Amino acid sequence: MVAALENPAAATETELSVRLLESMVRIRLVEEAIADHYRDQQMRCPVHLSIGQEAASAGVCAALRADDLAMSGHRSHAHYLAKGGDLTAMIAEIYGRVTGCCQGRGGSMHLVDLAAGFVGAVPIVGSTIPIATGLAFADRQLKRDRVTVAFLGEAATEEGVFHESANFASLHHLPIVFVCENNLYSVYSPMEVRQPAHREVFQLAAGHGITAHQGDGNDPLAVHQLMCAATDHARSGRGPVFLELKTYRWREHCGPGFDNHIGYRKEAEYLAWRGRDPIANFEFDLQQSGEFDAVLHAQFKDRVATEIAAAFAAAQRAPYPAGSTLMDHVYSSP
Amino acid sequence: MTSTPRELTYAEAIREGFAIALERDPRVLLMGLGVPDPKGFFGTTIDLQKQFGADRVMDMPCAENGMSGVMLGAALNGLRPVLNHQRLDFALLAMDPICTQAAKWHYMFGGAMKLPVVFRMIIGRGWGQGPQHSQCLHSWFAHIPGLKVVMPTTPHDAKGLLIAAIEDDNPVVFIEHRWLHHIKGEVPAGHYTVPIGPARLARAGSDVTIVAFSYMVLEALEAAQTLSEDGIDAEVIDIRSLRPLDQNLLLSSLRKTGRLVVADTGWSTAGMAAEIIAIASESAFDSLRAAPRRVCFPDCPTPTSPSLSAEFYPRAGHIVAAVRAVLQRPPNDDDLLVPAGVELDKPNPAFTGPF
Numbered sequence: 001m002v003a004a005l006e007n008p009a010a011a012t013e014t015e016l017s018v019r020l021l022e023s024m025v026r027i028r029l030v031e032e033a034i035a036d037h038y039r040d041q042q043m044r045c046p047v048h049l050s051i052g053q054e055a056a057s058a059g060v061c062a063a064l065r066a067d068d069l070a071m072s073g074h075r076s077h078a079h080y081l082a083k084g085g086d087l088t089a090m091i092a093e094i095y096g097r098v099t100g101c102c103q104g105r106g107g108s109m110h111l112v113d114l115a116a117g118f119v120g121a122v123p124i125v126g127s128t129i130p131i132a133t134g135l136a137f138a139d140r141q142l143k144r145d146r147v148t149v150a151f152l153g154e155a156a157t158e159e160g161v162f163h164e165s166a167n168f169a170s171l172h173h174l175p176i177v178f179v180c181e182n183n184l185y186s187v188y189s190p191m192e193v194r195q196p197a198h199r200e201v202f203q204l205a206a207g208h209g210i211t212a213h214q215g216d217g218n219d220p221l222a223v224h225q226l227m228c229a230a231t232d233h234a235r236s237g238r239g240p241v242f243l244e245l246k247t248y249r250w251r252e253h254c255g256p257g258f259d260n261h262i263g264y265r266k267e268a269e270y271l272a273w274r275g276r277d278p279i280a281n282f283e284f285d286l287q288q289s290g291e292f293d294a295v296l297h298a299q300f301k302d303r304v305a306t307e308i309a310a311a312f313a314a315a316q317r318a319p320y321p322a323g324s325t326l327m328d329h330v331y332s333s334p
Numbered sequence: 335m336t337s338t339p340r341e342l343t344y345a346e347a348i349r350e351g352f353a354i355a356l357e358r359d360p361r362v363l364l365m366g367l368g369v370p371d372p373k374g375f376f377g378t379t380i381d382l383q384k385q386f387g388a389d390r391v392m393d394m395p396c397a398e399n400g401m402s403g404v405m406l407g408a409a410l411n412g413l414r415p416v417l418n419h420q421r422l423d424f425a426l427l428a429m430d431p432i433c434t435q436a437a438k439w440h441y442m443f444g445g446a447m448k449l450p451v452v453f454r455m456i457i458g459r460g461w462g463q464g465p466q467h468s469q470c471l472h473s474w475f476a477h478i479p480g481l482k483v484v485m486p487t488t489p490h491d492a493k494g495l496l497i498a499a500i501e502d503d504n505p506v507v508f509i510e511h512r513w514l515h516h517i518k519g520e521v522p523a524g525h526y527t528v529p530i531g532p533a534r535l536a537r538a539g540s541d542v543t544i545v546a547f548s549y550m551v552l553e554a555l556e557a558a559q560t561l562s563e564d565g566i567d568a569e570v571i572d573i574r575s576l577r578p579l580d581q582n583l584l585l586s587s588l589r590k591t592g593r594l595v596v597a598d599t600g601w602s603t604a605g606m607a608a609e610i611i612a613i614a615s616e617s618a619f620d621s622l623r624a625a626p627r628r629v630c631f632p633d634c635p636t637p638t639s640p641s642l643s644a645e646f647y648p649r650a651g652h653i654v655a656a657v658r659a660v661l662q663r664p665p666n667d668d669d670l671l672v673p674a675g676v677e678l679d680k681p682n683p684a685f686t687g688p689f
Contacts, residue, residue, distance in 0.1 A: 161430075332440045332445065
């Protein structure tokens, strides 16, 4: 399991780089395994894969303390895994099994692992932004020094709740970092039908008086650097930070395949972003700088493959929730 | 806790309930536009900020949707917030956090988290509240599994249900009717709760069951008084909790009376009155001796002009007329007469607006 660094600043550059690479590789291998198994028709829920967008999750979560909190939206596998969410419970949840992180009541779009500080993901775009803001508000009220991360896509900045949350977080200097992965599409709708070309996404946050930056979402070191500064800022009471991270989803909006053939985006655009593969490029950089150990990396990938195979086997073996539990958890009892 | 018999208004009872909840539990937080303002939310929050501080009794941006989500996050992370809306209509901006998030949070995450949050909403009536300050949409919230919905009628129940709602680990929609705020009633001092669920027998009777909600309980009691002068003995049930809904009191009453009139503060179509009649039909069909009747808003938006709103709002006389119908008694044209001096768009003679 890739845990958040206990003390991000203490890691050497090489340790950090290896950690980032491994975090990204693990996310991709999990997502590819989901895509491969999806045809078995045993994962009977929508899946929104993060392949191509791994650097944002890896870089952001490596800058967090283990007790910091995170929330996300429909495309949350990478965020959950990078924050330290339990892989076995996630795969079981996607399989609808009782051993899943929501006991089979949530599926891919409702991941949660409180022990890892991953407080939940929901598929209504933008809806966790104010909830994450509320987590940060409570931490401020209760004088805890945690930081909360709200993962969102660029389309969520079109929702009213983004602006309402940003305004409130700015007003009260809340310890929250809004991490916006701008992957250019909301389902099949491109930026040009949704947002004005002469205004960048991060400027929206700046308009709310929030410290806002734009960065390369496919460069895990750049993301990590931005995020370390952001958590320092938020944790020290100087208020929220907004990071716009430019990236691209490789696969279809929802499901295991590719959808370039249906005509909403151009093959050339897709290929250009494939050329900016966050994993291959980072691995190349590490080779160039002599920080890449091919043997150790191959061993890591073997371990992850074993871990993933075990998670899928456990999910396939696990029972479904009993029909008799249908009415459990509608209300919590004292 | 010893209780001294004394009278408070409904608004004073709410304020006292808040003060006790804030005093007993440092996690309780009041949030809402105007909560600390000089008028104190119709008197229900007067001086609470002075007493408990600006970080526990808070004003907020004009952002009902976002702030509802913020309150959910606060509830997940150690606080017990109450979000206050001066009119229910404003809370409709927050249907996603209330119905799609809060109501499902415990269930969809497999019971991992509790969500102790109260959404407090006030229904307006009269004095030109018009189409958008008067909607009675309690049935919307009562439709949603995972929410609890209460509508107390008496000052006693207002305080007791408010404290119960704040102490509950689930999201509770707490709905007040503006025309109840000045009503006086006996309210015990100190901490007590009224459990969320049981209905209240407001008046015992044997000839007909009148089931009423919120302010309409007062109209139903007035109707029962009028009916008693004609020798008709009406039972009045106050459905102070819409979800969970107490079927036992309703069904036992119907087995006794065999006749049912439901007086709601809202529209009839797909409303709570329909739900009550469905329960009666499914579970007490053999006891019914006449088709039940509903007394609800007419099927149009609430008008503003006093002449139109006088026509719009059902009152005690409409309930009396409905009771006569279910008892197969002849109609009485006097039922709908407005006594001299009564102004139908005011909750009481002392009311002078503005809202």
